Every structure is written in structure tokens, then in C-alpha cells.
Amino acid sequence: MNKLVFFPLPKPRESVISLLFRCATGNGFQTLRVFSAWTHLKLRNFVNPQCKDSSVCKLLSNHSLLEPDEKADLLNSFHHPVLYGTRTHVEIAGVAFPQAVLRDRLALCPGCARDGFLDRLHAFRFSDTCPVHGERYLEHCPQCREPIDWLRLHDYHCPCTFDLRQAPLNLSSKRSSELLSRALDEGNQEFFQLLLASIQAVRFGRAPESCSQLIASCVNIATGNKAAFFLEMEKLQGQLPSLHRRALLAPFLLSPDPTLSRFAQEYFYNTCQSKPYSHAADCRCGELRFSARELNFIFTSGERAALLRSDHRCIRSPHLDPTVRQRAYQCPDLCRSLYTFPHIQWETVDEPPVPQLEFELMSHQNAAEILQTTPQTIRRLISTGLLKGFKFNTPVGLATTLESIKAFNDKYVLREEIARRSGLKNAKKLRNLLYGLVHIVVRTTLYARGLLVYQRKHLSEELRSLLDRQAVSIIKATGDFGDHVTFGEAARQLNVDVKDVRALRNLGILEFVVVPPKQIRNSAGRPYCTTKSLREAIAWRTGYVSVQEVKAATGCDTHLIHSQFIKTGFVPSVSLYNTYVTVEAATIIDRHFKKYTTLNLLSSTKHVSVTVISELLELGKIQPLAADHPDYISGVAVVEREEGDNAIANYIRERPVRLYRTYSSGIL
Known part of the structure; x- marks a missing residue:
């Protein structure tokens, strides 16, 4: 083992097998079989010699003439075995892979063979095209049709004497291989985790x-x-x-x-x-x-x-x-x-989905809270298709979305909601009010009590206006509550969460008093809000709106309002249990959201990559607001929405292939 005169230094992205080929050739050996016999290496397995603890690694890295940085480069070329749980992984370029993704036989690129060294991607099962030459990897000799015997290759000649470097040209798109190579250079573990999960899903x-x-x-x-x-x-x-x-x-x-x-x-x-x-x-x-x-x-x-x-x-x-x-x-x-099968749900039209900026499933329990009904009612509405929802094998279970709830609420109304909003507790009066209206009866079983659902367009104008009115107005007449008001009533009057009531006390807006119960002696009683302070709080509330109310009025997502406008200090805010901004600030948010957008939002909403956005910035097609601009937001790259839309539209028009379809030309 000490008689070797040539020790190869790794080239950029060179594989371990390529290093071994160059070492054998540089020391005058025709094949790896002869080389292994002379050096007493055991090269029966294709994967094991590529590991850092193998005899091949010791042979190539333990030479006294190697500089420390050269030895480190050699060691980094080998795969480092690591154990995750009970499964063996190998770490390559800082990324951990299951050992099963490595090939157990040689596949080589004829172009790499002509260059004299092989790119490291040929060792992976999920790579079939060279990222450098765009040629498909060879796994069988084109002449004898036998699998390539890596131990008997002589200067990339098959044992049948065919020169693999002269194999017929078989070009393929190398975009996927380039993405793989770039992710490996960056040590992008998340990319490869998602890749392996996708491979397992598509099988x-x-x-x-x-x-x-x-x-x-x-x-x-x-x-x-x-x-x-x-x-x-x-x-x-x-x-x-x-x-x-x-x-x-x-x-x-x-x-x-x-x-x-x-x-x-x-x-x-x-x-x-x-x-x-x-x-x-x-x-x-x-x-x-x-x-x-x-x-x-x-x-x-x-x-x-x-x-x-x-x-x-x-x-x-x-x-x-x-x-x-x-x-x-x-x-x-x-x-x-x-x-x-009857339980599979189908729609009446075919329509592909459009990616949303934010998508979140909500459980049927949360949906019941929004519609102010019971989870059983939500289940019945979903089972009949009136409310869009599906059963997922996730912790969410039976799920729907806020958009689906809004679509249902815009079209339908439950009888119980009509009774609650109209204030008619007398069943006879309610029946007279709804007499002659066409309703939908929802039953889950033959003898179950029917759930009555009405279409809003069938209701009278007076009843529709009553239902379309917000459940709780921001400003209400306080009414005659005496000197004290419960927390719940104060929350309803202010249209805030009950937890916000205590926070308003900390701001000095509400005053609390403890009123002992009349029929219990020596009791500390319970706190109430004073009616006087509640009137003052209502006056304060007229100048403030919650972030949720801003979302409803502007269409701007609450997460975006917090991250872009509130956390950056662009508009002032008051943090209770929920966050509130002034009416003037809400107007500023509305104007800014309609006129401007961010680079990240532009990339997401227009479905273009960050690379395209960067290219448009370099070309000057998109100009972020300068720091001295009155609408500039600190730490956020803001551009005019119309300018960004036009720049991307022109970019797509000038390209020979639509930008949305440049991911891959392959069809499953």
C-alpha cells in the first residue's frame, strides 16, 4: 500500500469511484480488479468503498506527502456513515441520505468519461442525466448489453472491448440534474427531504x-x-x-x-x-x-x-x-x-385549482363557532354538500375553510340563525314569517329531525337586511344596565373579545368594581365594568378597528398586516388580546395594499420564481421604493403593484415559452 506513486486530488464535484479509477490508472493498473489485488483492497461491494471508514479512504488519504488541506478535500469526497434511529444514512456534502438511494452498480456519463472524471451525481438512483453534459447515464454496454462491470473497466472500455466514451449520443434535459447539483452544493437538506418524500409518494x-x-x-x-x-x-x-x-x-x-x-x-x-x-x-x-x-x-x-x-x-x-x-x-x-361508490364526492364542473397565498384548513368545531351553530350541524351540511368540506386523515379530521364558510353564508341561511337574528322566539310567529318560502331539509338518517336551510335570495328584503346586518355593531346604545355591566356584556357592546376587556382596564379605558352578591354573606363578589367607563370605552372604540376588521374591509391578510405594517412601525397600533389600529391607520393600510406590493408577494401571486424577480430588478424593470419615499416601509422591499404586474407580463410575453410552464416538459 505504500508503493503507490500517484495519489489523485479530487476535482470539483468528482465522485469517489472516479477518484479510484484515476488512482488505478495513474499507478499503471489496467483495471480495478488488478489494482485491488495488488493493494489488498476488498472491492466486492460498490457502495462500501465510497464510505469514509473504508480501506479505500485510508489508502488515498494516509500519504505522508499530502498537505493538510489536500487530505481534508480527499476525506470530504467520501461518504460519511451516520445512524438516524435504526436506519443507516450517509452524509454527502453535508446532506444526509438514506443509504438505499445510492446505486449498487456503476452508471456513467460518456461525456464525463471523455473528460477523465465522473460527476458525483452518477452515484444516486434519482439522477439519470449528467448535470454537466446532459447525457443519459449508461448502465449497460451498448454493444454486449451487459451491465457495466466497474471492476473490469479498462480506460472506460467494456470487457467486450467497446469504448464507452464512444457510446451513441443520448441527450436529455439537464435542468433537473442541475437543480440537484446546485442543492447538493448548497447542502440543502430540506430540498432533498422533500425530494425523497415526493419520490416515495409517486413511487x-x-x-x-x-x-x-x-x-x-x-x-x-x-x-x-x-x-x-x-x-x-x-x-x-x-x-x-x-x-x-x-x-x-x-x-x-x-x-x-x-x-x-x-x-x-x-x-x-x-x-x-x-x-x-x-x-x-x-x-x-x-x-x-x-x-x-x-x-x-x-x-x-x-x-x-x-x-x-x-x-x-x-x-x-x-x-x-x-x-x-x-x-x-x-x-x-x-x-x-x-x-x-356513493361516498366519493364529485363536482359538476372540471376546474384546476389556483395556488392561494395562504391556505389553512379549519376543523368543523371552529366552523361551528363562526356560524354560531353546533358541530353536528356542520357535519350534516358537509355530508350533503351544502358546505364544502372533506374528511382528512389528519388531526384536523372533518375540515373546511374560511372561504367555504363565507360562500355558504353568502348563499344560505339556517333557520336557527333567522330565529336568533330576528329575535322571534315565538315559533308560531317565526313560521308565519317564513310561510311560503322554499327551504332545504337536511337529514342524515330517515327519521332524524330535519335541519332547515333557506336560500338568502328567497327571503324578503326586510329579512335580508336584518340578516345582512353585522351580528354585533361596533357602536350600540348602551341600554339600561344600571351602574354595572358584566364582562361579557361589555365585550358585546364593544365588539371585542372578552379577554380584551381586562386589557382595556390596564390601559385605563375601563374601570372595574367588585360587587358582592346580595344573597351570599362574607363573599368577595365578582368584578363588573362601570357603565360610565363603558360609555367612554365605546367612544374610544369608534376610533379604532381590529386587525380582523381591517382584513374584512381591505382584503389584506392579517399576517401581512402584522408583518408589513404593524411590526415595522409603519402604522401605530394598540395590542390588547387582539391588535387594534386607528381608523386613519386602517385607511393608510387599505391605500398602501391596493397600490403597492412586496417582492415576495409579487413572486407568489404571479407564480414566478425569485430568479425572475431578481432579473427584473437587475434590468431596472422593477424599482423598489427609496428610503426617502413617504410610503417606504423599513426592512421591506416595496414596489408599485401596477409596475410589477406590467413588468412580469412583458417578461412573459418576450419569452418563447410561458414562464408558468418552464418547470419541466416531462409528463407523468
Whole structure:
């Protein structure tokens, strides 16, 4: 081992196997088999020699003539084994990978072979194209069709004497490989975590002939761009048009990766898909593989049992993807099985979803609080389709969104709400008021009490105006409450949270007094608000609005109001349990939000990358406000909304390919 005369120094992004090839060739050995016999190296396994604790690493790094920095570069080229839980990982360039993602045989780029060294990406299963030359990796000799024997290669000549450097040119798009190489240079662990989660969700091993397109899709998703995820799901849905999105997205919805699951929830919820009436004979839905947990999500327990008893029962099939170890099942005629089961919800139109700036599911309990009804009522409304919602296998459970609640409230009204808002507690008077109106009866069972729902357009003008009035006005006549008012009543009068009442006392706006109960002796009593201070607080409240009220009036999200206007000190605010701003400040926020936007919001709302925004800034197409501008916000890059929209529109018009479709040309 000490007789070696040549020790290779690693080139940028060079793989360990390439170092080993150069070491053997530089010392006069024709093949690695001869080299290993002479140096007593055991090179039977393709993966182990690439690890830092291997005999190959010791051979190349323990030479006395190596400088400390040269030795460090050599050691950094090798994979560092680490243990996460019970699974072995390898750390490469600061990123931890499961050992199963490494190839167990050689795949090389003919262009790299012509250059004399191999790029490190050839060692990964999820990379099939060289990021430098754009050539597809060779795994078999084009002449003898045998797998490339890395121990018997002689100057990149196969044992059959074919020169692999002269292999027929097989070019492919190298965009995905370049993204992989850049993420590895940056040590971007989040990128590769999302990539591996996407690979496990799409299970690229289930369709070997389309691995390249599926890998490219996974790389696009791994960028963390929601628009890219939506685009890839649209491609997949286009290939399986009659497959319900519940099955299409099941591996993503149940993914342990929170980003992937969150994107899938939004796509699943906002997509509109009509029920198909036929199943194409060449549909490949029967090739899709699902875990038992995913089948439980797709079908109810009764439907799954019926499916397993039928002629088209789910059959167990092994995964071709070595990174996935769970059992998988195939269901022939999956599309037909889904659109024949009654519990699967379909819409009346087909409409792809549009990524939202913020999307958040809320439980049916929270929805009940907003509509001031019971969770049971929300469940019944969702089950009948009047309120859009779905059952997710997440802690949220039965979920809906604030937008869906608003859409329901704009179109429908519950009978109990009419009774509450009208103040008619007498059932007979309420029946007379609603006499002749067409209503919808919601029943979950045959003999259950019907839940009456009315369409707002069928109500009288007087009743609609009563219902459209805010539940609690900001300013109300105090009424005759005597000298003291309870906290709850004070909160209702001020249209604030009860917890804000105590905070108003700390500001000196409200005064509290302790009134002992009349019938209990030696009792400390309970605190009340004085009526006088409540009148003063109402006068104070006329000049202030809550952040939630600003959102309702301007459409600006509460998170944006806090981060862009309040935390930066652009407008003054008062922090109680909730945050309040003056009416003048709310007007400033409204004007600023309609006229300006930030670079991050511009990128998200227009679905363009940060690279495009940076390019427009360099070209001077977008000009952030200067620090001396009256609308400048400290620490926030603000641009005129119209200027940003026009710049992006012109940029897209000048490009030969639309910017929204530049993620990948591969179709699943």
C-alpha cells in the first residue's frame, strides 16, 4: 500500500469511484480488479468503498506527502456513515441520505468519461442525466448489453472491448440534474427531504419506462414551489382523467412530510372534478400501487371489504423502488371502482385549482363557532354538500375553510340563525314569517329531525337586511344596565373579545368594581365594568378597528398586516388580546395594499420564481421604493403593484415559452 506513486486530488464535484479509477490508472493498473489485488483492497461491494471508514479512504488519504488541506478535500469526497434511529444514512456534502438511494452498480456519463472524471451525481438512483453534459447515464454496454462491470473497466472500455466514451449520443434535459447539483452544493437538506418524500409518494418504480419524467416531476416539487406542485399534479391528472383526486393524491396527503401534505390538502380541496361516465380501456390506473393505509383513506371500510370480495380485488405487488419497504396493492379498474361508490364526492364542473397565498384548513368545531351553530350541524351540511368540506386523515379530521364558510353564508341561511337574528322566539310567529318560502331539509338518517336551510335570495328584503346586518355593531346604545355591566356584556357592546376587556382596564379605558352578591354573606363578589367607563370605552372604540376588521374591509391578510405594517412601525397600533389600529391607520393600510406590493408577494401571486424577480430588478424593470419615499416601509422591499404586474407580463410575453410552464416538459 505504500508503493503507490500517484495519489489523485479530487476535482470539483468528482465522485469517489472516479477518484479510484484515476488512482488505478495513474499507478499503471489496467483495471480495478488488478489494482485491488495488488493493494489488498476488498472491492466486492460498490457502495462500501465510497464510505469514509473504508480501506479505500485510508489508502488515498494516509500519504505522508499530502498537505493538510489536500487530505481534508480527499476525506470530504467520501461518504460519511451516520445512524438516524435504526436506519443507516450517509452524509454527502453535508446532506444526509438514506443509504438505499445510492446505486449498487456503476452508471456513467460518456461525456464525463471523455473528460477523465465522473460527476458525483452518477452515484444516486434519482439522477439519470449528467448535470454537466446532459447525457443519459449508461448502465449497460451498448454493444454486449451487459451491465457495466466497474471492476473490469479498462480506460472506460467494456470487457467486450467497446469504448464507452464512444457510446451513441443520448441527450436529455439537464435542468433537473442541475437543480440537484446546485442543492447538493448548497447542502440543502430540506430540498432533498422533500425530494425523497415526493419520490416515495409517486413511487417512480411502479412505471420503469417513465422514470425520467417522474424524477423530473419530483425535482420540481422539491423546489418547495406550490405552483410547481400544482402543475405536476395537473399533468398526472391529465394522464388519469377519470381517476378521482382522492386516489391520485392519497400518497401525498398521507405523506409524513408537512410541506407535501399541506400542498396536497390545498390541491385536493380546491380542485373541481366532475364525475366520469366511462373508463378508457387503456387507462393505467390499475398499475398504481397503494399501501394499506392509503386504501383505508381512499375507501371506507365497507367499500374496501366489498372490493376485496369482488372479482376485481386488490392484489399485492412488490415495489420496484428499493427506498420503499411497505407492502403495496394494485386495484384493477380503480377508476370504475371509485365512481361507482356513493361516498366519493364529485363536482359538476372540471376546474384546476389556483395556488392561494395562504391556505389553512379549519376543523368543523371552529366552523361551528363562526356560524354560531353546533358541530353536528356542520357535519350534516358537509355530508350533503351544502358546505364544502372533506374528511382528512389528519388531526384536523372533518375540515373546511374560511372561504367555504363565507360562500355558504353568502348563499344560505339556517333557520336557527333567522330565529336568533330576528329575535322571534315565538315559533308560531317565526313560521308565519317564513310561510311560503322554499327551504332545504337536511337529514342524515330517515327519521332524524330535519335541519332547515333557506336560500338568502328567497327571503324578503326586510329579512335580508336584518340578516345582512353585522351580528354585533361596533357602536350600540348602551341600554339600561344600571351602574354595572358584566364582562361579557361589555365585550358585546364593544365588539371585542372578552379577554380584551381586562386589557382595556390596564390601559385605563375601563374601570372595574367588585360587587358582592346580595344573597351570599362574607363573599368577595365578582368584578363588573362601570357603565360610565363603558360609555367612554365605546367612544374610544369608534376610533379604532381590529386587525380582523381591517382584513374584512381591505382584503389584506392579517399576517401581512402584522408583518408589513404593524411590526415595522409603519402604522401605530394598540395590542390588547387582539391588535387594534386607528381608523386613519386602517385607511393608510387599505391605500398602501391596493397600490403597492412586496417582492415576495409579487413572486407568489404571479407564480414566478425569485430568479425572475431578481432579473427584473437587475434590468431596472422593477424599482423598489427609496428610503426617502413617504410610503417606504423599513426592512421591506416595496414596489408599485401596477409596475410589477406590467413588468412580469412583458417578461412573459418576450419569452418563447410561458414562464408558468418552464418547470419541466416531462409528463407523468
